[in-house]
Amino acid sequence: MTAVSHPLIFASRVKGTPVKNRDGETLGHVDDLSIDKISGEVRYALMSFGGFLGIGERLHPVPWSVLDYDTEQGGYVVPLTKAQLLAAPSLDQAQLETLGAGETWRSEIADYYATYGGGLPMGRL
Amino acid sequence: MTAVSHPLIFASRVKGTPVKNRDGETLGHVDDLSIDKISGEVRYALMSFGGFLGIGERLHPVPWSVLDYDTEQGGYVVPLTKAQLLAAPSLDQAQLETLGAGETWRSEIADYYATYGGGLPMGRL
Numbered sequence: 001m002t003a004v005s006h007p008l009i010f011a012s013r014v015k016g017t018p019v020k021n022r023d024g025e026t027l028g029h030v031d032d033l034s035i036d037k038i039s040g041e042v043r044y045a046l047m048s049f050g051g052f053l054g055i056g057e058r059l060h061p062v063p064w065s066v067l068d069y070d071t072e073q074g075g076y077v078v079p080l081t082k083a084q085l086l087a088a089p090s091l092d093q094a095q096l097e098t099l100g101a102g103e104t105w106r107s108e109i110a111d112y113y114a115t116y117g118g119g120l121p122m123g124r125l
Numbered sequence: 126m127t128a129v130s131h132p133l134i135f136a137s138r139v140k141g142t143p144v145k146n147r148d149g150e151t152l153g154h155v156d157d158l159s160i161d162k163i164s165g166e167v168r169y170a171l172m173s174f175g176g177f178l179g180i181g182e183r184l185h186p187v188p189w190s191v192l193d194y195d196t197e198q199g200g201y202v203v204p205l206t207k208a209q210l211l212a213a214p215s216l217d218q219a220q221l222e223t224l225g226a227g228e229t230w231r232s233e234i235a236d237y238y239a240t241y242g243g244g245l246p247m248g249r250l
Contacts, residue, residue, distance in 0.1 A: 006164060008162065008168060009162050041167070042166070064165040077155055
C-alpha cells in the first residue's frame with residue numbers, strides 16, 4: 001500500500017472514487033463499500049463500470065485488499081485489467097439486497113482474486 | 126456484539142442509523158464513518174445529535190468498538206448517556222477536513238472512551 005499523509009477517509013467520500021489500472025487508465029469507480037458490521041472491516045469495494053447504479057447495472061465486489069490507494073492518481077489502483085474485472089463475480093440489485101446472506105459467493109470472490117491479494121485469510125469465511 | 130444474520134452492511138446505508146442508549150432512547154444518529162485507508166478498518170462513527178450536518182453543527186467521533194449494532198432496535202446501542210456523548214471530543218466542519226492529520230485528538234478520543242471499549246489497541250496510534 002502507498003504511504004499516505006492522511007490515513008482516514010470518510011465513507012461518504014469514497015463513492016465515485018476512480019479505480020485505475022497500473023497504467024493510470026480509469027476502469028470504473030467505487031459505488032459503495034461493504035462493511036462487516038461486527039468487526040468494522042471494509043470487506044469489499046462495490047465497483048461500477050458505468051454511470052452511477054442504474055437499472056440492469058451490476059456491481060462487482062472487489063476485496064478491499066486488492067485496492068491500493070494512490071494519492072498521486074487520486075484513486076485506487078488495481079493489478080487487474082478491465083476484462084479481468086468485468087469477468088469477476090458480480091451482483092445485480094436483487095442480489096445486492098441479500099449480500100452477505102450466503103457464503104458461497106464470498107468464497108467465489110476470494111478464489112477469483114486470490115492471486116491479487118484478495119483471498120480469504122486463514123480461518124475466516 | 127449482537128449476533129446478526131446479515132453480517133455485511135453498505136457504507137451508504139449507515140448514514141442516518143439511530144444511536145440509542147440501553148433503554149432504547151434515540152440519542153442521535155450516525156452521519157458518516159471514518160475509515161482507515163490502508164487497513165480498511167472503520168475507526169469512528171461520526172455521530173450527530175441534531176439534524177443532518179448544518180452550519181455550526183459538530184460531529185462526535187465515536188470509536189466503532191463502542192457501538193453495538195442491535196437488530197431489534199434497528200440501530201446502534203452505546204453504553205453512554207447523551208450527556209456523556211455530548212461532552213466527548215467533537216469536531217466542527219473545518220476540523221473534519223483535517224481529520225486524521227494529527228494524532229493528538231485520536232488519543233484524546235481513545236482516552237475518553239477507554240472505559241467503554243474504545244481505547245486504542247496496544248501499539249497502535
